[in-house]
Amino acid sequence: MRFRKSAFRKKLSSTKKIHTRREGSFFQTVRLLVWASLLTAMLAQGFTEANADDAQTKQARQRFEAHSLYADSLTRKLRVTAGGLALDTGTLIEDDAPASGSTHRPNAYDIATMQTVIRKELLLDSPQAFSARLLFNASSENDDAPPLQIEVNGHSMKFHEGLREEDFYVMEIPLEYLKAGSNTIIFRSSSAGWRFPIALDENFAKGSLTRTRAPGRSAKSTDGGATWSKQLGVKNDITGEYGVRIFLNRYAAEGSCVSAVLDAGTLSAPALLPQPIIADSLSFTAEVDEPPGASLQIFARSGSTAFPQAETWSDWLEFLPSQAASLRLRGRFLQFQLKLKTTNPVVSPRLFALELQSAYRLSPQRGVYVRRSDNQQIVESPVAFDYEAADLPALKRFREQHKLDEVVAGAQTEFERITRLRHWVAQQRNEREMFRTMYPAWDAADILRSTSQGQCLTGHCMQYTLVFMQACRAFGIPCRHFTIDGFRDMGHEIAEVWSRDFRKWIYMDASLDCHYFDKETGTPLNLLELHRVFVETFYREGETLLNTSPAEMNARGRAIGKRVPIDCVEGGFSYGTPKASHAWWWEHGYLAAGFLRMTPRNNFLSALSPLPLNQGNGGRDWDGFISWEDSHTPRLSVHTNHTDKERDFYWTLNQAQMALDYSETSGVLQVELKNSMPFFRKYVARINDGEWQEVTSPLVWKLIVGTNKLEVKPVDRTRGEGIVSWVEVSYQPVSLKQ
Numbered sequence: 001m002r003f004r005k006s007a008f009r010k011k012l013s014s015t016k017k018i019h020t021r022r023e024g025s026f027f028q029t030v031r032l033l034v035w036a037s038l039l040t041a042m043l044a045q046g047f048t049e050a051n052a053d054d055a056q057t058k059q060a061r062q063r064f065e066a067h068s069l070y071a072d073s074l075t076r077k078l079r080v081t082a083g084g085l086a087l088d089t090g091t092l093i094e095d096d097a098p099a100s101g102s103t104h105r106p107n108a109y110d111i112a113t114m115q116t117v118i119r120k121e122l123l124l125d126s127p128q129a130f131s132a133r134l135l136f137n138a139s140s141e142n143d144d145a146p147p148l149q150i151e152v153n154g155h156s157m158k159f160h161e162g163l164r165e166e167d168f169y170v171m172e173i174p175l176e177y178l179k180a181g182s183n184t185i186i187f188r189s190s191s192a193g194w195r196f197p198i199a200l201d202e203n204f205a206k207g208s209l210t211r212t213r214a215p216g217r218s219a220k221s222t223d224g225g226a227t228w229s230k231q232l233g234v235k236n237d238i239t240g241e242y243g244v245r246i247f248l249n250r251y252a253a254e255g256s257c258v259s260a261v262l263d264a265g266t267l268s269a270p271a272l273l274p275q276p277i278i279a280d281s282l283s284f285t286a287e288v289d290e291p292p293g294a295s296l297q298i299f300a301r302s303g304s305t306a307f308p309q310a311e312t313w314s315d316w317l318e319f320l321p322s323q324a325a326s327l328r329l330r331g332r333f334l335q336f337q338l339k340l341k342t343t344n345p346v347v348s349p350r351l352f353a354l355e356l357q358s359a360y361r362l363s364p365q366r367g368v369y370v371r372r373s374d375n376q377q378i379v380e381s382p383v384a385f386d387y388e389a390a391d392l393p394a395l396k397r398f399r400e401q402h403k404l405d406e407v408v409a410g411a412q413t414e415f416e417r418i419t420r421l422r423h424w425v426a427q428q429r430n431e432r433e434m435f436r437t438m439y440p441a442w443d444a445a446d447i448l449r450s451t452s453q454g455q456c457l458t459g460h461c462m463q464y465t466l467v468f469m470q471a472c473r474a475f476g477i478p479c480r481h482f483t484i485d486g487f488r489d490m491g492h493e494i495a496e497v498w499s500r501d502f503r504k505w506i507y508m509d510a511s512l513d514c515h516y517f518d519k520e521t522g523t524p525l526n527l528l529e530l531h532r533v534f535v536e537t538f539y540r541e542g543e544t545l546l547n548t549s550p551a552e553m554n555a556r557g558r559a560i561g562k563r564v565p566i567d568c569v570e571g572g573f574s575y576g577t578p579k580a581s582h583a584w585w586w587e588h589g590y591l592a593a594g595f596l597r598m599t600p601r602n603n604f605l606s607a608l609s610p611l612p613l614n615q616g617n618g619g620r621d622w623d624g625f626i627s628w629e630d631s632h633t634p635r636l637s638v639h640t641n642h643t644d645k646e647r648d649f650y651w652t653l654n655q656a657q658m659a660l661d662y663s664e665t666s667g668v669l670q671v672e673l674k675n676s677m678p679f680f681r682k683y684v685a686r687i688n689d690g691e692w693q694e695v696t697s698p699l700v701w702k703l704i705v706g707t708n709k710l711e712v713k714p715v716d717r718t719r720g721e722g723i724v725s726w727v728e729v730s731y732q733p734v735s736l737k738q
Contacts, residue, residue: 056361057280062267064354069257069338071645074382077255078340084289084350087251087340091129092640093122094245095215097623098207099199100137100167101613104437107234110220110242111141112148112194117225118187120244121217127178128345129250133637134185135168137243137621138196145193151186152177163546165638166619167197168243178246185244186225198232201239207622208610218242243621247637250345257338261306264332264358270306272727273370273660273669276363279332284319285355293344296351304331305698306659307674332360366662367734368669371707373727376655378676381648383626386601387678390476390718394605398444399474408475415501415524418477418508419515419571425468426513426573431456439614442604444470457576461511461588462493462616464575468510469495469602476720478653478678479508480602482527483612483620486534486594487545487553493616496527498653500723505650512588513571525566528628528649530593533566535632544632545594557591566590595633597625598649652676654722656683656714660729663700667731673697675714677722684721685712703731 066085070078077088112118134152140161147158155177163170187196201214218241219228232238263270264279279302288296303313314330316337336356340349388395399405407424411417431451435458440446444467449458457463469479478498485491496505506524508515516525538556539548568584585591597620604611612622620639627642628649629635635642643649659672673683674697685695688709701710708729714722 057359058362060265060267060358060360062262062356064259064356066352069259069351069354072260074258074380075256075645076382077252078257082350084352085257085338085340086350087253087255087342087348089130089249089251090635090637090640090642091248091250091252091345092245092623092637093124093248094623095122095211095217096137096199096241096243096245097621098205098211098610099201099203099214099240099613100207100243100621101199101203101615101619102617103197103200103203103614104439105200105238108200108238108240109195109197110232110234111192112138112187112189112196113192114188114190115222115224116188117221118196118242119219119221119228120185120242122183122185122244122246123217124178124180124183124246124248126180126345127175127248129175129248130346131249132173132175132178133170133247133249134173135165135170135243135245135247135638136185136187136196137167138169138187138194139167141193141195146190148194149188149190151184153179153183165636166621168245168619168621168638170247170637173246183246188225196242198238198240199243201241203240203613206609206611207613207624214239214241218244245638248345251342251348253343253345254339254341256340259336261308262334262356264302264329264334264360267356267358270333270659271370272373272375272658273368273729274332276366276662277332277360278363279329280359280361282329282334282359283357284336285357287352287354289350289352291344291347291349294340294342294347294349296349297339297341298354299337299339300334301337302329302331302334304333305672306333306661307657307672308333308335329358334358365734366666367732368662368667368703369730370660371728371730374725375727376652376657376723376725378655378657378674379647379650379652380676381651383598383600383648383651385480385651386603386607387478388470388473388603388605389679390473390716390720391679392473392605394443394445395470395474398470401445402448402471404471404474413501414477415499415506417475418472418497418499418506419569421471421475422468422508422510422515423513423571423573425457425464425471425510426571426576428455428457428464428467428576429453430460430576431458432460434458435460439617441608442466442611460493460575460616461509464511465493465495466604468508470605472497473602476716476718478602480505481599483597483599483615483625484527484592484595486592487538487548487550487557488591489550490588490592491616491620492588492592494527499524500654503652503723509588511575512582512584513573514568514584514589516566516568516584516590519565519567526650527593527596528646530566530590531596531628531633533564534590534593535630537564539632544634546634557586561585595636596628596649597639598627600624600626653678654714654720656712656722656725658710658712658725658727660701660727666733667703667705669701669703669729671697671699671701671710671712673699673712675722677714677716679716679718680714681717681719682715683712684715685710687711703729705731705733 066080070080079088147160150157205212219230221228265277299316299318301314301316305312408417408420447463472479479495495508499506505526507527574582627639629642629644653676655676657674661670663670683695684692686692711726713724
């Protein structure tokens with residue numbers, strides 16, 4: 001059932017209630033009663049009138065506040081502000097990011113003077129915003145450089161020094177300087193004091209799959225602005241783009257929120273073996289602000305299985321206010337989806353709470369009870385991560401050529417195997433001479449070179465990290481790359497690996513041959529855990545990495561030293577040089593765990609792009625990273641993709657999750673299976689300590705009277721095994737109990 005928008009507004013007029021909330025003059029708070037349901041368990045899609053016996057009907061009610069909606073759901077382009085779930089803010093306008101970064105090509109820059117004038121055109125759909133910033137990639141040639149003279153659509157400004165984000169200077173600009181369509185930004189200087197690097201046309205395809213050529217919006221004049229040319233560079237022989245961007249502080253056009261699967265009997269996460277019920281109906285009550293131009297849409301779906309499937313679940317259906325009676329669900333499991341939209345970038349809908357109410361009837365107990373379990377709970381993320389296949393021929397050759405099986409021989413656990421691979425990489429002698437004139441591919445075979453002195457590793461921490469990651473992938477171990485920096489104004493490149501032993505992501509530094517652990521528990525730590533120790537130890541309320549001086553932070557670092565709740569396991573090497581111990585709290589180490597940025601893929605051998613250009617040689621100006629933000633490390637306007645949700649960074653892998661349900665036959669359970677294993681091939685299971693056998697989902701589990709045990713694990717296409725989930729149930733036929 002779907003009402004058109006006009007019908008929605010008409011029906012809404014009879015149910016509207018005004019509440020007092022101080023949300024700005026353009027907000028009006030209303031109470032929307034949204035009666036909705038899905039389909040009955042065994043019927044085709046469509047709605048039927050509920051006809052439950054009121055005497056048998058029970059109800060569940062759950063109120064989801066904005067903060068819990070945000071924290072527990074998969075969200076995109078949403079944040080909690082002023083107590084409500086609203087659209088996220090921030091739009092970056094740029095056309096240089098795919099090729100932005102350090103290049104070995106000479107003369108790839110221009111020097112602004114009064115005669116040599118830099119020009120950039122940027123296209124805006126609308127200048128509407130709360131505020132605007134101009135970002136430009138430039139550097140002053142000396143301390144005595146004169147102020148940079150800037151024009152934005154003919155409006156003049158001056159810039160001498162200010163806030164810097166990565167390689168970009170940032171300055172506020174009045175909104176009235178901007179316009180819809182093409183915006184012209186011009187830079188000149190009274191003397192040769194400002195250098196503007198160029199993102200080369202030839203590098204665009206390295207950093208993007210879709211923006212593979214420079215769009216040609218940069219030009220320069222060598223006669224003070226009388227004539228213009230798109231041949232850039234000090235020798236007028238380069239095609240590309242100057243790094244000039246505009247950041248608009250305004251709302252995103254659309255955002256979404258998808259809930260976890262809920263059980264109609266509790267309106268919370270389903271139990272492993274839920275109490276038998278018959279689900280009847282569902283209704284929504286939404287407390288929301290909808291200023292003109294902004295809207296909230298509510299969708300829902302339901303089904304008879306705990307894990308959504310096309311065969312057992314309805315499609316997503318939109319629900320609008322109506323006077324109709326409550327309607328039946330298709331099954332006991334349900335999800336809702338919210339879509340927030342605006343056509344005006346300075347207003348947003350704001351959802352304060354969503355209240356659900358379900359009606360259901362109890363079914364007879366079946367004599368089966370869960371005694372104990374260790375059922376893996378899969379954590380999903382909205383980040384679309386691309387994995388390298390462990391059976392890639394290049395990885396197999398790498399593993400054989402460097403005899404990595406001998407490196408890990410005798411390792412008793414997967415974690416020991418990981419640390420042995422890290423130590424092997426850290427021992428590789430480092431050679432920087434070739435690195436000064438070339439940047440190797442993101443390929444261990446290209447990074448490890450043979451010289452007259454033997455094998456060496458060409459590069460810095462980025463290359464150690466890449467070799468380590470590909471060594472891990474050769475053994476099927478999931479891994480990913482992070483680029484980080486802290487208060488020492490020094491960047492670092494590290495990896496995280498998914499540990500089957502510890503069931504979590506763990507920080508691994510291949511260039512310093514170390515990882516960190518919690519002193520109290522001995523558990524290895526991930527990067528975000530190190531970040532929290534770092535900022536909570538060194539930063540006070542209101543301080544950020546942007547507004548606290550390095551001198552002050554260096555003094556705090558020396559005063560605190562190792563008096564922190566973490567310690568470091570050092571393997572004895574740093575950039576190929578043997579060391580008894582290195583200052584882990586000072587030589588890079590966790591003091592670099594400030595700004596955190598993840599590259600959302602590790603398939604660097606099978607897909608050559610998109611990649612940040614010559615990563616580690618300059619600022620992090622590429623716009624493909626997923627960046628962490630919090631009160632001490634605020635979002636940088638030079639990047640687009642940010643999150644402050646731990647689950648977005650820390651999804652889980654290599655798991656099998658079970659969901660049990662009763663069948664029509666006494667003593668038989670239906671077992672649904674779900675996995676989080678990249679390149680999944682099959683499930684294997686064993687019953688009551690029997691043999692492991694391949695199974696499919698759903699698994700039919702025939703119980704014996706008494707205690708029954710089921711174990712399940714996923715297997716990938718290289719025969720790598722995941723984490724075991726298991727459950728013990730007790731079965732006593734109801735007839736025997738009577």
